[in-house]
Amino acid sequence: MSARESRWAAVVRTPVGRCAAVLLLAVVALAVLAPMLWGDRATVVDTSAVQQGPSSAHLLGTDTLGRDILYRVLVATRLSVLLAVAATVLGVVLGLILGTAPSVLPRRSGRVVTWVVHTAVAFPALLLALFFAVIFGVGTTGAVLAIGLATAPSFARLTQTLSASVAGQDFIAAARVAGIGRIRMLVRHILPNIAEPLAVNATIGAGSALLAFAGLSFLGLGVQAPDYDWGRLLGEGLTRISLTPAPALAPCLAVVVTGLAFNLFGEAAAAALGVRTLSARGAGKQASPTPLTRNEVERGSEEAVLAVRDLRVSFPGPVEPVRGVSFAVRPGEAVGVVGESGSGKSLTALAAARLIESPGEVTAERLEFAGTELLGASDRELAPLLGGRLAMVFQDPMTSFNPVLSVGRQLAEVAEQHREMSRGEALARAVDRLRGVRVPAPERRAEQYPHEFSGGMRQRAMIGMGLMGSPRLIIADEPTTALDVTVQQQVLRLLADVRAIEGTALLLISHDVTVVAQTCDRILVMYAGRIVEELPAEGLFESARHPYTRALLAAVPDLDTDRDSPLPVIPGRPPEPDRVPFGCAFAPRCPRARDRCLGEDPELATDTDGHRVACWYPVADGEPAEKAATGGTA
Incomplete structure (x- = not known):
């Protein structure tokens, strides 16, 4: 059953x-x-028994034509x-x-x-x-x-x-x-x-x-x-009630x-x-490409899979949780996006995938995927592009699948829609993709429903769904947040393998700075809807210059952390999207803030080595990092 x-x-x-x-x-x-048993009796007219009361012959009496009322009610x-x-x-x-x-x-x-x-x-x-x-x-x-x-x-x-x-x-x-x-x-x-x-x-x-x-x-x-x-019988009966x-x-x-x-x-x-009636471990780690300079981002290099310039997402209020984000993702490159909750990471990814629904509004000087301008294209023009060449892996693996359809059926739907495969061919490809993402017994698992999968296996199947086409970019929105450490490592290793084998680019969104540093080539640090720093992942711990990036790194515990001391956190809270302060948004929480920071918002400036940072007083190379405070909100 x-x-x-x-x-x-x-x-x-x-x-x-x-x-x-x-x-x-x-x-x-x-x-x-009733009509078969008593239909004839209900229509028999008996003028000798007109409007009689209840009796042994007529338990409920008769009507104006002598017809038995009980039989008529039953029929x-x-x-x-x-x-x-x-x-x-x-x-x-x-x-x-x-x-x-x-x-x-x-x-x-x-x-x-x-x-x-x-x-x-x-x-x-x-x-x-x-x-x-x-x-x-x-x-x-x-x-x-x-x-x-x-x-x-x-x-x-x-x-x-x-x-x-x-x-x-x-x-x-x-x-x-x-x-x-x-x-x-x-x-x-x-x-x-x-x-x-x-x-x-x-x-x-x-x-x-x-x-x-x-x-x-x-x-x-x-x-x-x-x-x-x-x-009708009730109306007739009321005349003699x-x-x-x-x-x-x-x-x-x-x-x-x-x-x-x-x-x-x-x-x-x-x-x-419960219904309310209402009515290979190192295989994917490729050589880090040189970070894009500001000029390269503004030009929107032709080789970029995803080119974003001055992206803004707004909601009525007005509220603008994403404020002028610019970046690019090259073929085969892994770009990580980190920041606290509410920094605009997920909204940036959803905007890139055209998933912001009304009343949300997305504007950009340029939002281009695989050579196609996304904001100016119709849904019909974008359907084959997004369906076959862009894949998304969401945060909660349980809600990533339709609970009333089998996993194999949902994967096959992508191939039927975009590769014009028959039902049988699409199911065969779904099984092959499940095998490719290391789901055991893929033939049997393809017939099962999402609730029959473990969390890590659902996440693998979600990656397999993205690979049903030939994606040039996978957007992974915190794909390991709901998973334990062991399964998290398996999912990250799988994404690395996909990059190595398929040559697919990856945009990885995460709260975990260390996960992004180990998985990605380049890191974007977001705060209050803006990118405040962009740097190569290999130099994250040594070369980070923005005080916010340094504070994030200092708040990450490691094996040398004193277990008897309180865990360090960043004091204060990120600003609400509708209450972003004047000047630098991080200034109220920054130990290096000065008067200029409170009244003037720094631009994302490019250093000579391609490192981009939005700070009036960045941390210099070789300068020891400030320790995060032991109080406040992480």
Whole structure:
């Protein structure tokens, strides 16, 4: 039994779920069998037994034509349930279309659909149902359309909310990088992940639709003679409720019990499923290329895989967490980006991969990947480029994969999309790539789901997904943060092997300065949304000149660290993106800060050896590093 099947089985094992399941099965059985068993008796007219009260011959009495009310209530189960289900299906389908339209349509059209949905949700569903019933006219068809259209807005808003929560997951970003189209993204990655809460709310919605349909029939707007449902029988019974209540209470009780069964099953499913109802070790270490000078960055050398100049990322507020970043990555080169949380490292990488969503805004004098300007290109133009030549490895390996698809299927999707392979060929390549990233038993593992992989194995599989194409650049956003030291070393070694064998460039983002120093050729140090220093990795510990870089290095413990002393940290906290101080952003925490630092922001200047540093008073060569303080925030 799969995990999904076991979760639904757990619903039935709860007392409420078991009771609701029994009631639903009884209603379904009655809807199927009652017309066959008692259909003829329910239509027999007996003028000698008109409007009789309950008796041994007629347990609930008879109507104005002498027909047995009990048989009519039982036979009406089929039409009542079918009409409620039909209206629910219509509402769910329309709600799905309206709720997912913003993900597929252009942005302006999507906003119009969202506005229409929010406006419709403001009106009570019953009022909308009455409005549509008047438009479509009385009768069964009109009532189904009215109730379906009335329930669609609330289901559409639920779909929009759930889709938005899934759209922020790493596996969705990975699919975008892979160049997956919007329709395919919706069908294969978003809808399967929101299917359970939608099913739960649809079940509850069926109970509401049943009640609404009974109300319309009671008012004479629904089922018309000679057909009958519970609402119509209730209306007929109320005319004589003062004489005998049974003809009115029987259909009323049927509506309540059936609606309760739908609602109880939905609530039990929500509780059981946790758904909120809303409504080679040294092989890759290549010789360090000469760091790019400022002029080379500004020219955007033609050999650079990724060329970035004056990159800025802003959000409403205004907030600008990335402020004028410029760098380049050469073919086969490994560039590391380090800095504290909030320094803008990940946003820089996401902007380079075109993964910054509205209301975020990305601007740059130049943002070029593999010779293509990213900001000026359309999504269709970028799909084959980003999907086949740019790969991303995200921080959390658990959220990097779609949990409802097998790992092999997700890897194969990239090859199907960009290499036009058949399903079988793509799966074979997926197995080969899993083998290439040293996943044991790749044939078996390809059929397993992400939760069946360990953290390190998921991260290897994520790298394998990036290699399904022929990537020229891998952006690894803290790929080892959630892993233990042993697995971390294995993942880093694998990235080094990929560079050596495939000639792929690497942009590695990490908090760990030592990891970057051991893995990369060149290091970019970021603080408060800017690059404050760029230098070769081999000279990091000896040649770092910015006080912030020196403080990061001093805060890293080693084997010689005194275990009886407090660990050194950098005093103070990084500035918030919307409260960056005037002058040098690091000045409030810097032991070398002077008046000039507080009023004037230093440019990223290039030394004679290509070393770039943004500091008015950098540490000179041979000058001992300042020790980080023992208090404050790391």
